[in-house]
Amino acid sequence: MFRIVEKQQLTPDTVLMRIAAPRVAKAARPGQFVMVRVDEKGERIPLTIADYSAEEGWVAIVTQTVGATSLKLNSLAAGDAIADFTGPLGRPSDFVTVAEDELRAKRFLFIAGGVGAAPVYPQVKWLHERGVRVDVIIGARNASLLIFTDQMRAACDNLYIATDDGSAGFHGMVTSLVKELVEVRGEKYDEAVTIGPMVMMKFTAMTTAELKIPTIASLNTLMVDGTGMCGACRVTVGGKTVFACVDGPEFDAHQVDFDEAMRRQTMYRTEEKQAYDRAKEGASASASVSAPASDHKCKIGRDE
Amino acid sequence: MANKIARLNAREQDPTLRAQNFEEVSYGFTADEARLEASRCLQCKHRPCVGACPVSIQIPDFIAEVRDGEFTKAADTIARDSLLPSVCGRVCPQESQCEGSCVLGIKGLPVNIGKLERFVGDTALAENSFKPVKAAPNGRKVAIIGSGPAGLACAADLAVKGYGVKMFEALHKPGGVLVYGIPEFRLPKDKIVAREIAKLSALGVEIETDVVVGRTITIDSLLDSTEQGGEGFSAVFVGSGAGLPYFMGIGGENLNGVVSANEFLTRANLMKAYDGGHDTPIFVGKRTVVVGGGNVAMDAVRTAKRLGSDAFIVYRRSEAELPARVEEVHHAKEEGIEFRMLTNPVEILGDEAGRVRAVRCVKMELGEPDASGRRSPVEVAGSEFEIECEAVIMALGTSPNPLIASTTPGLETNRRGGLIATEGGATSRAGVFAGGDAVTGAATVILAMGAGRKAAVAIDEYVAGLERFFWFE
Numbered sequence: 001m002f003r004i005v006e007k008q009q010l011t012p013d014t015v016l017m018r019i020a021a022p023r024v025a026k027a028a029r030p031g032q033f034v035m036v037r038v039d040e041k042g043e044r045i046p047l048t049i050a051d052y053s054a055e056e057g058w059v060a061i062v063t064q065t066v067g068a069t070s071l072k073l074n075s076l077a078a079g080d081a082i083a084d085f086t087g088p089l090g091r092p093s094d095f096v097t098v099a100e101d102e103l104r105a106k107r108f109l110f111i112a113g114g115v116g117a118a119p120v121y122p123q124v125k126w127l128h129e130r131g132v133r134v135d136v137i138i139g140a141r142n143a144s145l146l147i148f149t150d151q152m153r154a155a156c157d158n159l160y161i162a163t164d165d166g167s168a169g170f171h172g173m174v175t176s177l178v179k180e181l182v183e184v185r186g187e188k189y190d191e192a193v194t195i196g197p198m199v200m201m202k203f204t205a206m207t208t209a210e211l212k213i214p215t216i217a218s219l220n221t222l223m224v225d226g227t228g229m230c231g232a233c234r235v236t237v238g239g240k241t242v243f244a245c246v247d248g249p250e251f252d253a254h255q256v257d258f259d260e261a262m263r264r265q266t267m268y269r270t271e272e273k274q275a276y277d278r279a280k281e282g283a284s285a286s287a288s289v290s291a292p293a294s295d296h297k298c299k300i301g302r303d304e
Numbered sequence: 305m306a307n308k309i310a311r312l313n314a315r316e317q318d319p320t321l322r323a324q325n326f327e328e329v330s331y332g333f334t335a336d337e338a339r340l341e342a343s344r345c346l347q348c349k350h351r352p353c354v355g356a357c358p359v360s361i362q363i364p365d366f367i368a369e370v371r372d373g374e375f376t377k378a379a380d381t382i383a384r385d386s387l388l389p390s391v392c393g394r395v396c397p398q399e400s401q402c403e404g405s406c407v408l409g410i411k412g413l414p415v416n417i418g419k420l421e422r423f424v425g426d427t428a429l430a431e432n433s434f435k436p437v438k439a440a441p442n443g444r445k446v447a448i449i450g451s452g453p454a455g456l457a458c459a460a461d462l463a464v465k466g467y468g469v470k471m472f473e474a475l476h477k478p479g480g481v482l483v484y485g486i487p488e489f490r491l492p493k494d495k496i497v498a499r500e501i502a503k504l505s506a507l508g509v510e511i512e513t514d515v516v517v518g519r520t521i522t523i524d525s526l527l528d529s530t531e532q533g534g535e536g537f538s539a540v541f542v543g544s545g546a547g548l549p550y551f552m553g554i555g556g557e558n559l560n561g562v563v564s565a566n567e568f569l570t571r572a573n574l575m576k577a578y579d580g581g582h583d584t585p586i587f588v589g590k591r592t593v594v595v596g597g598g599n600v601a602m603d604a605v606r607t608a609k610r611l612g613s614d615a616f617i618v619y620r621r622s623e624a625e626l627p628a629r630v631e632e633v634h635h636a637k638e639e640g641i642e643f644r645m646l647t648n649p650v651e652i653l654g655d656e657a658g659r660v661r662a663v664r665c666v667k668m669e670l671g672e673p674d675a676s677g678r679r680s681p682v683e684v685a686g687s688e689f690e691i692e693c694e695a696v697i698m699a700l701g702t703s704p705n706p707l708i709a710s711t712t713p714g715l716e717t718n719r720r721g722g723l724i725a726t727e728g729g730a731t732s733r734a735g736v737f738a739g740g741d742a743v744t745g746a747a748t749v750i751l752a753m754g755a756g757r758k759a760a761v762a763i764d765e766y767v768a769g770l771e772r773f774f775w776f777e
Contacts, residue, residue: 023520037476043575043584044476068583084476086514224575224584227474227516228705229484229547230567234558241551241558246707260558263658267560271585 001081005058010147013065014115015074016050022057024087030123031093031218031250034059035226037084038072045069046223048119048195048249049088050148059085062118062147067272068279089226090249093123093193094216100130106190107133109181109213110156111174111204113196114140117148119218120195125155133157135189137177139200143168174200175207182211189213194253198265202258209254217253219244222267235261311413312341319638323609326488326578329635330394330419335375338423342371344408345415352405353417358754359457361385363402363417370420379428380435382421386753387460387503388453390429390496391482393422396750397629429499436506439466444767447472447526447537449517449708452480453749454543454740456504457756458763463507465764470537471504472515477574480545481749484574485566487603489610490632493573517544518707523715527735538770539735539763542723543756546702546741552595556652557698561589561660565596565604565699572607588613589694593663595649596699597621598746602632604697605641615641616691620648620668620681646670646681650688652696662690702746712736720745729759730766737763 006018024034033048051060063070076082095103108127112120117138127134134155139162140146146161146168153159161169162177170177174196181187192215194204201217208215221233221244233244238255242248315331316322322329333341345367353363361382369378382389398404398418406414428434446462448455451473459469477483482497491497505511515521521535523542528534549564551557568586571577575584592608594601597619609615617636619626622645626633637643646668653662667687670679704721716724716732722743729737739755741747 023515027520041576041582043582072583084514086474086476086516087520089516089519224567224570225475225484227547228707229549230570231549231551231564232567234551236558241553246705260658264558264560268585268587271587275583275585 001083002085003081004076004078007076007078010062011145013074014062014145014147015065016060016062016118017073017076018051018058018060019082019085020057021059021085021087024059024085025052025057026054028052028054028059028088028122029092029096030126031096032088032090033119033226033249034061034085034087035089035223036061036073036082038069038076039083042072042083043069044084044224044226046089046220046226046245046249048218048220049122050118051122051125059087060118062115064115068275071276071279086226090245091247093250095123095127095191100132103127103130103132107188108135109178109187109189109192110134110136111178111192111194111196112136112138113174113194113200113204114145115147116194116196116200117146117152120193121148121152121155123193124152128155128157135181135187136160137162137174137181139163139174139177139196141165173203175203178204178207178211182213191216192253193218193250198258198262201253201256202262205253205256205258215253216250217256218250219248219256219261221245221249221261222265234264307343309340309344311344311416312337313416314419316635319635319640322489323606323639326610328492329489332426333419333423335373335423335427338370338420339373341416342367342420345371346407348407352407353402356401356405357385358401358750359386359757361402361421366424367415367417367420370424375424375427376431376433378424379433382424383434385757386457388456388500388753389421389425391425391453391491391500392750392753393418393420393425394491394496395486395748397748399630401750425500426496429496434503434506436503436508438464438507441468442466444468444538445470445536446763446767447535447540449523449540449542450474450480450544450740450742451478451501451511452482452543452545452740452752454545454742454752454756454759455480455541456501457753458541458543458739458760459504459509459756460507461757461760462763463504463509465760467764467767469508470510470512472517472521473511473513474516474544475574476513478511478513480543484570485600485603487569487573487607488578489606490603516707518711523708523712523733523736538767539737541729541756541759541763542708542731542736542738542742543740543752544705544708544742545752546722546744546746547705548703549698550700550703551698552649552700554649554651556654556660559652559654559660560658561587561694562652562696562698563587565594565600565697566702568604568697569600569607572611578607578611586611587695589660590614591691591693592616592695592697593618593649593691593693594697594699595619596701597626597628598699598701599628599632600701601699602628602636604699606636606639608695608697609639609641613695616693617641617643618647618649618663618665618691619643619645621678622646622670625678644691648681648683649696653690660694660696662692663696664688664690702741704742704745708742726762727758728762729755730762735766737766
C-alpha cells in the first residue's frame with residue numbers, strides 16, 4: 001500500500017496528491033509516468049509524474065476526475081492509501097541526457113493544456129535549475145481551471161496564460177498564443193514540448209510544424225500494465241507502430257498520427273461511461289467527492 | 305503390478321455449460337480414482353518419465369505412494385523437486401514429457417501422470433500439509449527478478465538451502481504468467497496459484513510487488529553493497545519472462561478492436577474484467593478471431609467464447625502443427641470454437657469509425673519442411689476471403705522485454721532479445737543468472753521452472769565460491 005501524504009484540491013475536479021513511494025521518488029526523472037491502482041478491484045491507470053522529491057520520498061500526481069477510477073482516487077483523503085503505485089515508467093525526456101552546456105545554448109517553450117500543466121512542471125523545473133532558458137504557456141477553458149501557475153512562474157523565465165473565454169491572460173487557444181509569440185512578438189524557440197489533451201497536442205504540433213520548431217509531445221494513451229506487455233498503447237509515429245509505455249511516452253510531435261491516437265483512446269468509451277455512472281451513483285452520498293464541472297462541453301467528441 | 309485397467313480420465317464440466325462460465329474445466333481425480341489410475345503404473349526400473357520431466361520429479365515413487373493411499377508422502381516426494389504440483393499438473397505439456405515417455409504408452413495409453421500430480425498437489429493444499437523444511441540461514445541474500453514460474457522455482461530451491469531470498473515483481477500480484485496469462489478455467493487463481501505461492505512465504509521468501517527492475521531499481525543497485533548505497537545481494541536471478549507481444553505488421557492492426565492476446569488475457573485474468581465487480585473494461589465482439597495456434601491462442605479464444613462471443617482460431621498451418629497442448633485443443637473444440645486451419649490474415653478491415661469489421665485472409669498449403677522441421681505454409685494464389693468479426697486477438701508469441709538488458713551494463717542478449725545464459729543460467733555478468741522465457745523466448749511453465757532450479761544450483765556454487773574467495777583474503 002502507498003500512503004497519500006498530502007492532498008490539495010486544485011480546482012473543483014482536479015486534485016494533487018503526494019504519494020509516499022521512496023523507490024519511485026529516488027528513480028524518477030522528468031517525462032516519466034507511474035501506474036496507479038486505487039484498490040483491490042481497481043484498474044491500472046497511467047499518470048504522468050507532476051513532481052517528486054528523492055530526499056522526502058514522495059511523488060506527486062495530478063488527477064482530473066473524468067471517469068470511475070479518477071473519481072475513486074480523488075475522493076480519497078490524506079492519510080488514506082492506494083493499493084499500487086508503480087514506476088517510474090517510460091523513457092525520461094530526451095533532454096536529461098543532453099550536456100548542460102548544449103541545453104543552455106537553447107531556448108525551450110512548453111505548451112501545456114489543462115491538467116497537462118502538472119506533468120510539464122518537473123521538466124520545466126529540471127531545465128530551469130540548470131540555467132536553461134524556458135518559457136511556458138498554460139492554456140485552459142477559463143481562469144478557474146488553471147493549475148500550477150504560481151510554482152510554474154517561479155520555475156521559468158516567462159509564464160503565459162491563455163484561456164478560451166479570455167477570463168485570464170491571452171484570449172484564445174494556446175495555438176494562437178504560440179503564433180503571436182513567435183510571429184508578432186518575434187520570440188525564438190529552439191525546441192517545444194507539449195502536454196495536454198490529444199486534440200490540443202495535435203493542433204499545437206501543426207502550429208509548431210508551420211513555425212518550424214522541433215516539438216515533443218507526451219502521449220497519454222490507454223495502458224494496462226505500463227511495462228510493454230499488452231500493447232494497448234500502440235501509436236503510429238513516423239509510419240511505424242510503437243508502444244507509448246516503453247518507447248515513449250514522449251515522441252516527435254510532428255511524426256505522431258494524432259487522429260489514430262484519439263480514435264484509439266475511445267476504445268472503451270462505452271464501458272468507461274457505464275463505470276463512471278455506477279461510481280457516481282455509489283459515491284453520491286459522499287459530499288467530499290468532486291464531480292466534473294457540469295457545464296463542460298467536450299471539444300473532442302467525448303459527449304457524443 | 306501391471307493390470308488391464310483402461311487409462312482413467314478426470315471428469316469434466318459439461319462443455320456447453322462451461323463455455324459460459326469461468327469455473328475450472330476438469331474436476332480432477334477423487335481419491336479412489338487417483339489410487340486406481342496409480343495402480344496402472346508399471347514401476348519400471350529405467351523410469352523414462354523422470355528423465356523426461358524438466359524438474360526430475362521422482363514420478364514412479366509418488367505414484368506408488370498414491371496407489372498405497374499415502375497422499376501426504378506423495379506430496380513430500382514431489383515437493384523435493386517441485387513446489388507447484390497443482391500448477392504443473394494442470395498446465396504441463398505431459399504428452400510430450402512424462403506421459404510421452406511412459407512405457408505403457410508404447411502399446412496403449414500412458415499413465416495419467418498429470419492428473420495424478422494435480423491430485424497430490426490439490427490434496428496437500430486442501431489438507432494444508434506443506435511443511436517448510438529448510439537449512440539454517442547462511443547469511444547470504446539472493447534477489448529474484450520476476451515471480452513467474454522460473455523465479456518461483458529458483459526462489460524455493462535457494463530458500464531451502466538457507467538463503468535469504470527476495471523476489472521483485474513488476475505487476476501488483478505475484479505469479480507472472482500464472483496470474484496474468486493462464487485463465488481461471490484452466491488454473492484457478494485464488495484456490496490454486498495464490499496458495500502455491502504462499503508456500504514460498506512459508507519458506508521465508510519475501511515478495512515485493514510494484515517494482516520494475518530496470519526502472520524502479522537496477523540490477524547494479526541490487527548487487528551493490530549497502531555501504532555503496534545498494535541492497536547487498538550476493539547474486540541476482542533474472543526470470544522476467546517474455547512479455548512483449550508480437551504483431552503481424554499487416555494493415556489495420558491499430559484499428560479499434562485489435563488487441564494482443566497479452567492485453568486481452570491480462571484484462572480478463574490479472575484485472576478480472578470477466579467478473580462484473582472489477583473496474584477494468586474488456587471489449588468482446590459478437591464474433592472474435594484469434595490469430596495463432598499455441599496455448600495462448602487457445603486461452604484467448606476460449607475466454608472470448610466465455611464472454612459471449614462466437615470465437616474462431618485462424619492458423620496458417622494445419623491442425624497437426626498446432627503448438628498448443630492436445631488437451632486444450634480438444635477442450636476448445638468441445639466448447640464450440642471454430643478452427644480455420646491453413647488460413648492466414650493479410651489485412652484487418654475497419655468501418656468508417658475505425659472499428660474492426662472483418663479480417664481478410666488467404667488460404668495456405670503446406671510446402672517443404674522449414675528450419676523448425678514443420679512443413680512451412682505457402683499462400684494459395686487468388687484464395688483471398690473475408691471473415692466478418694468485431695474483434696481480432698493476435699496470439700503470435702512474445703519476446704523478452706529489453707528493459708533489464710538495456711539498463712544492466714555487460715549483460716548480453718541474442719538477436720531475438722533473449723539474455724545469453726549457460727545451461728546453468730550464468731549470464732555474461734558475474735553474479736547475474738537468468739532462466740525461463742527471458743532467455744529462451746516464449747516457452748512453457750515447466751521449462752522455466754527447470755531453468756530456475758538449475759540456476760539455483762549454479763547460484764549456490766557461485767556464492768560458495770565468493771565465500772572461498774573471502775577466506776583467501
